[in-house]
Amino acid sequence: MDVIFKHSEPGKNRYQIPEPGADDYDPIPGKYLSDASPLPDVTEVEVVRHFTNLSGMNYGVDNGMYPLGSCTMKYNPKINERIASIPSFAGIHPMADPEAVQGCLKVLHELAAYLGEITGMVFSLNPAAGSHGELSGAMVVKKYFQDMGQARHVVLVPDTAHGTNPASAAMCGFTVKEVPSNSDGDVDVEKLKEMLDGDVAAMVLTSPNTLGLFDRNLREIADMLHRNGSLFYGDGANLNAIVGKARMAEMGFDIMHINLHKTFSTPHGGGGPGAGPLGVMEALAKYLPVPIVAQGKDGYYLDYDRPDTIGRIHSFYGNFLIALRAYAYIRSLGPGGVRNIAETAVLNANYLLASLKGLYHLPVERRCMHEFVLSDRDMPNGVTTNDISKRILDYGFYSPTVYFPLHIEGAIMIEPTETETKDSLDAFIRVMAEIRREAYEEPEKVKNAPQTTPVKRVDPVIAARRPVLVWEG
Amino acid sequence: MDVIFKHSEPGKNRYQIPEPGADDYDPIPGKYLSDASPLPDVTEVEVVRHFTNLSGMNYGVDNGMYPLGSCTMKYNPKINERIASIPSFAGIHPMADPEAVQGCLKVLHELAAYLGEITGMVFSLNPAAGSHGELSGAMVVKKYFQDMGQARHVVLVPDTAHGTNPASAAMCGFTVKEVPSNSDGDVDVEKLKEMLDGDVAAMVLTSPNTLGLFDRNLREIADMLHRNGSLFYGDGANLNAIVGKARMAEMGFDIMHINLHKTFSTPHGGGGPGAGPLGVMEALAKYLPVPIVAQGKDGYYLDYDRPDTIGRIHSFYGNFLIALRAYAYIRSLGPGGVRNIAETAVLNANYLLASLKGLYHLPVERRCMHEFVLSDRDMPNGVTTNDISKRILDYGFYSPTVYFPLHIEGAIMIEPTETETKDSLDAFIRVMAEIRREAYEEPEKVKNAPQTTPVKRVDPVIAARRPVLVWEG
């Protein structure tokens, strides 16, 4: 489809701006003004058609199963969208007086408490996404050791880790060292032991990890770290697997983040916004970013009077309207419903795993939690993970996460989530079986996929070679 | 796509109903109760995906040009949808006390006044669609002659007329007689003269007519009818062509309806709802259906005290939320914008006409108003209007109205509306030229169209032969 700029023609736009009604004013001196017109001149119906038809070239959870591992693409209840558009929330100014925003503050306060109950930690809702949570978590680590007067420079990250884990640590000046996994998909405790020394500030671990496995040495790792004086950071991106079943605090983590857009079902918005609340054990709570919503005798207020805080990390208080959706989600589910998330997510994933493991190579032979990783190792005729992922699109599903985790060659990471029906799981299984058959019998079909999508296979190399990042007419 | 019922499975639906909270009540005796469960047992995500994907098999004005003649498929401004969903309108009960509904009544009162200004008549907003307006108009005719003590049984309808015109007259017991058009597309005045006698209650004429032509004998016809003691009914479905340019009252009509969903841009809703306000000349106002919104000293009220009324024709007061959208549309356009509707609609139509008349047979060689009719007469290789209409779909447009008006064989009735851009008109012209070329050079492409649509050419005969109107599992 054409970019909207191609429709621009001087004089088409009839969008009406009200009359100022105020002719008694100080004009801005000309030297500050521009008269360039960089915006398109199009009419409302063209804009509506352009974006309506663009949406037809997109695939979302509302179109079908979206088994993008690690991203927890579950159904986003429509009521939460309605709630997030209520003017008495969406229209509230962040700098308004506290007495005028008690409703917003209460939502944040309660949500933090719910997350606390679910994980056993104390929360700040300031981070705007998971990796923002990680970053502020790394800052907490840094501040903690500064306060302790210890110069520790290393953060350990398993080879299974999501890229944001090392990146966030590095942004805080830490040196990142990679801890290998063993063949069971757990952290290699022996290797870890060797790496632990007085320079290790912290270790980051996703729990369950990015292979979808609950690390069986978790408590041992936690104890090792703590004995070493190091902190243990839990990446909560996979909380969906354990919510209501186990608490991160009890696993031995000191710090964690939650991706509200994953476990608590706020929509992913084509890339965002999400929210990444940061949780810490009570002893570290004083380091949390400000402000913290507190409850005083005159009501809720934004507490900035926290001398040990790492400081502010967001223009205001994080992604409030995302927090509101998560709040609504938790209230709609209640304790039983929250536990049901994990139970059904794990059931669905294991059902897929059991059904697919005979068809595709399974690098780690174990039952999984909410997701699992296959690979293209045994594919014939040079069929790759990329080919498979493109062929899946032809069958009307979104594709799993591919080539992550990095240490599994040709990884295919599948997370159905708890909101998929058995019908759609079965349909996905049939498609994966069919693609396997094609790989053997008609490999070109897979290698030339996709064929039924709005565009054919897209070439990323051309894009990167001579990047065109803006439309230039 | 499958019907939703195929997804039904006992126990899937988790939609939560609140607890009654009232256990202190009189149970309904068992003999009145049923325990059948005729509704699907599906989960919210399935419903959302089902209807989301169904919408992907539909084509609306928001997808592209929809040149469905006579239906005025113009752009429906999004602001009007927002306005129609405001709880202070959408949530108002029709039986609430007048003092609690002054806002609704004011909207109706003002809209009736605007329509009055636009046409020169007095309006009732009760009719729920154009043909409902026609029906109540026919009732006015009947009542008028009853009051006059005249037994007149005939309603004249031109051969160009929309099917609802004869049908509405027939529902009021009138005998319908068809008046032929002349080769210029105007009413054949000589023939009409012959048909006029003391039994003719009224004549119905669409203005401009369904060929998109302004009848050049209009005033003469009106005078003839009036001299004959007959009433002249104006079908206002094509008001779009003349709004702000001429008034129906001044054309000599006594009664008319307006399709708000056409001229005043309320969405067509996949078939409805629309609204068909009925207008009459002052002398006939006493016959209008009740209630009429009136203004008294305590505010607006619903006036039922109208002894000569034809009576009530709607459960309440017509399609209020449609009227509200039309009100908003008129307020957003103002007098200049309203006039601009007609001017641009007529410009666009004539541009298309001038561009297409060399390509397709034009039965009546005249400039048009807001729409025009071509035919398949000169098509080679047995290509029909139906084939052409299906091929148009392949090129991403909706199709014109076909085989109407009935007296033009193979009619193709094209109405671009004023909201189409010149770009889209040009694209449509290119498509029509290409289809003509195909008809000559590759007729099978046209005859086997459509190929790119969600389903291929649909067979209406099978459907009618052994009708399946409900899903039976």
Place this chain on the structure above:
Amino acid sequence: MYTSITDKEKKEMLGVIGAASVEELFADIPESIAMKGSLDLPGSLSEMELEAHVGALGSMNRQVAGFIGAGAYDHYIPAAVDQLSGRSEFYTSYTPYQAEVSQGTLIAIFEYQTLVARLTGMDIANASLYDGATAVAESVLMSMRANGRKKVVVSGALHPNYRSVMKTYSWASDRLYHEVPHRAGVTDADLLRESIDDSVACVVVQNPNFFGSLEDIEAIAAAAHSAGAHCIVCVAEPLSLGILKNPGEMGADIVCGEGQGFGNPVGFGGPMLGMLAARKEFMRRIPGRLVGRTLDADGKTAYVLTLQAREQHIRRDRATSNICTNQGLCALRAVIYLCIVGNRLRELARLNHARASYLRRRLLDVGFRKMSDAPYFNEFTVAHERAVSIRKGLLEQGFSFGLPLGDYYPGMEDSLLVCVTEKNTVEQIDLLVSKIQDLVRG
């Protein structure tokens, strides 16, 4: 303005047309008719001014805690209904003439027909009519077309507005209208039986009736059938179908009524959703659109408008009705609603009944008189000598308490028709009752 033709384009287009000006294109409109000046309409508003203006009009309405039904039922609308029916491929399309690009609408309507038929216990249903009142009127005309008789017998407990509309239609179509009064809020079965003879095409009865009471449909249907007449059951509160025995089971031949309560807002009475379902012998006589199943050129299942020979654009003056534009989007909302609530509709209906009954008991406790002992669903009629002043007092306190029946039934000035839905919480009901108590006392 929503047009976009620029001056440059206009010139180009006029060039192609061969006209000197746009005015020239209007040359067929005689001077004597052509408007000279400008329309006397208020000036144009920008989008934000318009929204503010209309918002101000809206605030001239009073949003209250409502206890009124009477043909428009304020049920909770799940967010998915708004989201899905708000997809513009649905609402900016029209009657699905081009089936190949209208399967969305067609399948949805096919599902709607199926659900209406199932809920009413009928074989078929159409794609919608304007509203409950015209659905009743069209049902009667359909019955008359089928059996060639000209008289309808109508229960006095049918919604007064529906009766008014039917009277209008009967007069206009030269049919005979006969009304049988109610007795204590229920159709008088004896009088009804007496009025039925072989000139009667059909009997029309509403269930639950206007007063909220359940009728003895089986007896009425039997009476109709014994004279060869059809039994038409009108349902104004569709949620009642979620719990009550369906009209088909009880002997109805045609079921019609109002579907608004399924996922459509009360909207000051429109758009509503006229439902019409019938036994299969009416298939070729039913008014309105019908969607049927068929095949496409590849032999795949597809859906299409069918039996169009019934309709005005083919049959013209001999059509089964003049209806063209219907209430398609309302039907779409209804089918989405019925899928979302699904088989929990019964539970929802039970909730409505329980709360209505709870309120009725409380009202009887504080001195209201019941109209009858007949069972009811979520609406009932009670009376109090000071009903009018109590209502007035409550309105000032933000409660819209019941519909006063005096305007509709002379002599019933003390009676109120009260409705309770799931939107009325028990707390709200208790608050209402305590306010009533104050007013009764005070």
Place this chain on the structure above:
Amino acid sequence: MYTSITDKEKKEMLGVIGAASVEELFADIPESIAMKGSLDLPGSLSEMELEAHVGALGSMNRQVAGFIGAGAYDHYIPAAVDQLSGRSEFYTSYTPYQAEVSQGTLIAIFEYQTLVARLTGMDIANASLYDGATAVAESVLMSMRANGRKKVVVSGALHPNYRSVMKTYSWASDRLYHEVPHRAGVTDADLLRESIDDSVACVVVQNPNFFGSLEDIEAIAAAAHSAGAHCIVCVAEPLSLGILKNPGEMGADIVCGEGQGFGNPVGFGGPMLGMLAARKEFMRRIPGRLVGRTLDADGKTAYVLTLQAREQHIRRDRATSNICTNQGLCALRAVIYLCIVGNRLRELARLNHARASYLRRRLLDVGFRKMSDAPYFNEFTVAHERAVSIRKGLLEQGFSFGLPLGDYYPGMEDSLLVCVTEKNTVEQIDLLVSKIQDLVRG
């Protein structure tokens, strides 16, 4: 609950898995960790109860006539923005990894990048960052990566929250932070020039600055460039770009800031829209997603995420940033907004300025003192010895009048930062002023 697996299905699935129970699937979680009881969370609510509950929370907020900006601008949002961004193919998808079924998002973001680049006068822009504050922080880090220097010089007239965030980031990344105070609401040019030497990576200045005043960007950029430092211009009110000379023209190397004002609600401060644009030499150092143009297998134009080697999932600890999830939907809203308002943005900006200036004049008339004579856009700072009590009085009457600056700038307790947008009508402004007059007098 939004799950649907029935008991029957569960059994079947466990059979395929070979497990006796769902519990068994959690066997890897040690006993010592596994939760015993139930979570202590409030009980589940039905959809309608939830809506009522949240509605009640919302009504604990007070909706007032607002005259506050300070980084969040309450502009009118055209209905088309809500309708189009509310299409679920957009908002229920994620980062467009599978380009073949994500062209919708990709094209929209490409258009967004184009518009941000054009409006800021830069060559490129990324697909969004979290908000204005983190966009500034990321800009500084990008500048430092480019020129290898470690110190940032920041205008004291940069939004205090942005400065706080930058301090946090600077501390965390071991960078040096130096602040130059403002003089009468404008960055002190002399002090600024003095603080720049060849250890300085970049200078950060906001325009219009926090006090609403326009800065002399050309002079500041020249000062930065003369020491080999980058000039970073932060824009917190994006509408100002509709009328002011763009930062690129005035010498900025990097333009960052807040895009919320383009089609996104203030939403109690989030989600916001971090904008980042830069000259093309930053292309391979810019943080966040970038969409680029490419071809598909048929040679047709297509779009794809590009230059991913910059990003954390490839480069890990050497990435240009850790950002992953961004604010895509807010960027989508912004691009729709910019297409709808289109080239009328200038007119809208002019309106904002005119009304702001109108109010400022009125305030000076009734006894407020201006902070400076510097030109301003739609926000300005004024002072009054009774500012605090006037504000309080106004709040009680439904006006949220200006942000008191004492918390941010000790000594400025009497100052208010006042903002006017198109939502504030002249009538409303006049009413505000008359109320102020009453309070000043009273």
